[in-house]
Amino acid sequence: MTTKTTLRGALLATSALMISAGLAAAQDYSKYGIKEDVPGACSFASIDAKDYSGRTLNIITHAIPVIGEPSALHAQQFQELTGATVNVVHVPFGDLFQRIMIPFQTGQQAYDVLFFASLWLGDFNPYLAEVPQAYQEVSGMQSVTPTYKGVATWNGKMLNYTMDGDRHYLKYRSDVFSNPEMQALFKEKTGRDLTVPATWEEYNEVAAVFNNMDWDGDGAPNFGTAEVTKRDDLMFSAFISRVAAYAKHPDVKGGFFFDLETMEPLVNTPGWVKGLEMFVAAQASMPPGGTSFGLGDEIFSFGGGQALMSYSWDDAFIQAMQEDSPIRNKVAAAPLPGATEVWNRTTGQWDKFDTPNTAPYVTWGWSSAVASASENQDMAFDYLCFFGNEANTLADLQIGRFGVNPYREAHFDPAFYETELGWDVNTATTYTDTLKAIDGGKNQVFDLRVPGVGEFMSSLAAGVARAQSGEATAQEALDGVAAEWKAIVDRIGVDRVREAYANVVALEDK
Amino acid sequence: MYRQKYIFLLPGLLVLVAIILFPLLFTIRVSFSSWDVYNPGLNWIGGENYARLWEDARYWEALTRLSVLTVGTVLLQYTLGFALALLVWRDIAARRFFRVLFLVPMMTTPVVMSVIWRTIFHESLGPLNPILDAIGIGAQPWLSQAGHAFAAVMIVEVWQWTPFMFLLLLAGLLSLPNEPFLAARIDGAGPIRTFLSVTFPMMGAISVGAILIRLIEASKLMETVYVLTSGGPGTSTETTSYYIYIRGMRDFQIGYSASLSLTYLIVMSVALTLIAKALIRLMVKDRT
Structure with a gap:
């Protein structure tokens, strides 16, 4: 019997058990922190009906709390419900890649379930089991948006089990933008109305006007912008957000990081240079x-009310919306600013746009998968299915430190944030509208998911850091990055990188 | 009959081979492979990694930076450690309390202390800049300007490891014979003359030992940089160990990072041997 058949059988048995479980619907699972169980193949009742006594599931995940805490919590629940022994290993982010990769490369069967950054799929894909069709058809997975299904897919196979959705977007202090005094001040200084920045030039201008002044009246100075600028601390994502609008031309297909045909790096082309200058x-x-803010600093700077604007993942926004936050319901979200001039690498010219070009950046995102060498694939997929069931996900979304962010259609409903989290209408609406706009947006940019992505991004971050510190001009720094990228591509093999990169380009050019 | 002695040596030799020689030999073998994220395993690529290393400007810059950092911090640690040891060597009030107090930084975990220092240096939220402001010096860009960041790394290193110098030098001072000091006093030597002509020369051997131990340790500087600055701004605080960490653990270039490590080992072994010889010549009079 093949693994697939076993899994299908297991899932059918689950469905049958579900009926009996449904009959015993009186079972109360609220002690697990959920509002109510949502019937389905991955529900508490269905998993409760399974018996994995005497079997062991090994999980590797990130350190607590981000993803590490929910994966441990649901592992404990899974253990209680099924009788399995579940071991969870927490690893700091800097070590996570190699702690997963070394057992893969040396043929050890160390872990059944893996939690990791979705952009590592280009490296891990040869070692991962495809998500069985039966699991792809469960209700929770069916409602995952096409964007995040695409992120989980490699060469037409779904290898990641989607349990998070990430993207970069703009966050700003709505109370300041709507304050007549601040509007008048901005008009006086710039001659134009204060609006949510539609371009990066406007972003920098607004940030400069409201920098180093006490615009919230608490006696302490406030600042214009908080950004992730620290090398080796996810700064590359912030930089790509800055670049995308200038360098991702909506009419030019075939690659954002490389020209897919020639595999020449594009990182030192004028669009990228302009982004770095800004x-x-x-x-x-x-x-x-x-200028040395890591992600944690950015979260607390904007989330703590120090900065007027920021852009990155959900964390800073969620931090600002904590119940005890002094700026709760004083923030709003918007898509990343755009650019009115976009570099066209086909013609070698800057093209002008009346409506600013935007390029939604779907970056990072935690993901999970099952090792193809695992002898417990049935249990492993059941665990992931349970982790991502509707009841658990709705509970996890409400806890900012868990790092689980919207990725299903249902997660884009503002009513959920208003009723469950107490957000006001404007905050909830701008948040969900922004996420929807990114999810369904055209001209999307995805991470460079190719073998050796760590090396490419490390090189990029080092180059950007040189420009930030004044060691080099933007052009010099990015020329250096391009030279390193060429060397990396040559070392890996042009065809190998191209084949992998084609997966990314397919997502962008769809 | 005497051959039997080798049998008794065997367990010790086996342990030695297992824990010292095998990892070293394996690293040498790995350094001649292209083991990385896409080419796992021990293939043979000859000296390609070493040729690449030769042209890796960032590696050599990191090595130069590390040399400055190491020599600078160890000299400061030696000076401060010696001063503190002299302070509590003689009978002073609460001598035992101060001896323990001076050792506290060394007993803390480097990573944890680096996190604490990062918070102290934090330019928006840390306590240091408001204090500097209050006393009129003004806020400093501790982690966002190259020179300041370099100084911040040095401060943390000196703070953490001066107690080690203090401990060794105090032990040395306590073991000194009393007679030379009596003789100096009879000859009418003051405290400075006594220090220069008696204490310091007699502390030569232990000073060389303490300096060398710290040079070896400081040349592996990694945790403080990792936590405090991540090698930035730019590459201004990137040390060799941190660079090797990035290449090996972040970029997963196992073969290349092995060649970086071995080259680093050779360079440091040669440099430290030369430094040791020079220090012995300068500071130890009785070299028999």
């Missing part, structure tokens, strides 16, 4: 130390 220029409007 990134460097914004340093003047950052809080003290803002």
Whole structure:
């Protein structure tokens, strides 16, 4: 019997058990922190009906709390419900890649379930089991948006089990933008109305005007922008957000990081250079130390009310919306700013746009998978299915530190945030509208998911850091990155990188 | 009959081979392979990694930076450690309390202390800049300007490891014979003359030992940089160990990072041997 058949059988048996479980619907699972169980193949009742006594499931995940906490919590629940022994290994982010990769490369069967950054799929794909069709058809997975299904897919096979959705977007202080005094001040200084920045030039301008002044009246100075600027701390994602609008031309297909045909790096083309210049220029409007902010600093700077604007993942927004936050319901979300001039690498010219070009950046995102060498694939997929069931996900979405962010159609309903989390209408609506706009947006940019992505991004971050610190001009820094990228591609093999990169381009050019 | 002695040596030799020689030999073998994220395993690529290393400017810059950092911090640690040891060597009030107090930084975990120091240096939220402001010095860009970040790394290193110097030098001072000091006093030597002509020369051997131990440790500087600056701004605080960590663990270039490590080992072994010889010549009079 093949693994697939076993899995299908297991899932059918689950469905049958579900009926009996449904009959015993009186079972109360609220002690597990959920509002109510949602019937389905992965529900608490269905998993409760399974018996994995005497079997062991090994999980590797990130350190607590981000993803590490929910994976441990649901592992404990899974253990209680099924009788399995579940071991969870938590690893700091800097070690996670190699702790997964070394057992893969040396043929050890160390872990059944893996939690990792979705952009590592280009490296891990040869070692992962395809998500069985039966699991792809469960209700929770059916409602995953096409964008995040695409992120989970490699060469037409779904290898990641989707349990998170990430993207970059703009966050701003809605109370300041709607304050007549601040509007008048901005008009006086710039001659135009204060609006949510539609371009990166506007972003930098707004940040500069409201930098180093006490616009919230608490007696302490506030600042224009908080950004992730620290090398080796996910700064590359912030930089790509800055670049995308200038370098991702909506009419030019065939690659954002490389020209897919020639595999020539595009990182030192004028669009990228312009993005870096704007990134460097914004340093003047950052809080003290803002030029070495890691993600944690950015979260607390914007989320703590120090900065007027920011852009990155959900964390800072969720931090700002914590119940005890002084700026709760004083923030709003918007898509990343765009650019009115976009580099056209086909014609070698800047094209002008009346409506700013935008390029939604679907970046990072935690993901999970089952090792293809696992002898417990049935149990492993049941665990992931349980992790991502509707009841658990709705509970996890409400806890900011868990790092689980919207990825299903149902997660884009503002009513959920208003009723369950107490957000006001404007905050909830701008948040869900923004996520929907990114999810369904055209001209999307995805991470460079190719073998050796860590090396490419490490090289990029080092180059950007050189420009930030003044060690090199933007052009010099990115020329250096392009030379390194060429060397990396040559070492890996052009065809190998191209084949992998084609998966990314297929997502962008769809 | 005497051959039997080798049998008794065997367990110790086996342990030695297992824990020292095998990892070293394996690293040498790995350094001649292209083991990375896409080419797992021990293939043979000759000296390609070493040729690449030769042209890797970032590696050599990191090595130069590390040399400055190491020599600078160890000299400061030696000076401060010696001063503190002299302070509590003689009978002073609460001598035992101070001896324990001076050891506290060394007993803390480097990573945890680096996190604490990062918070102290934090330019928006940390306590240091408001204090500097209050005393009129003004806020400093501790982690966002190259020179300041370099100084911040040095401060943390000196703070953490001066107690080690203090401990060794105090032990040395306590073991000194009393007679030379009596003789100096009879000859009418003051405290400075006594220090220069008696204490310091007699501390030569232990000073060389303490400096060398710290140079070896400091040349592996990694945790402080990792936590405090991540090698930035730019590459201004990137040390060799941190660079090797990035290439090996982040970029997963196992073969290349092995060649970086071995080259680093050779360079440091040669450099430290030369430094040891020079220090012995300078500081140890009785070299028999």
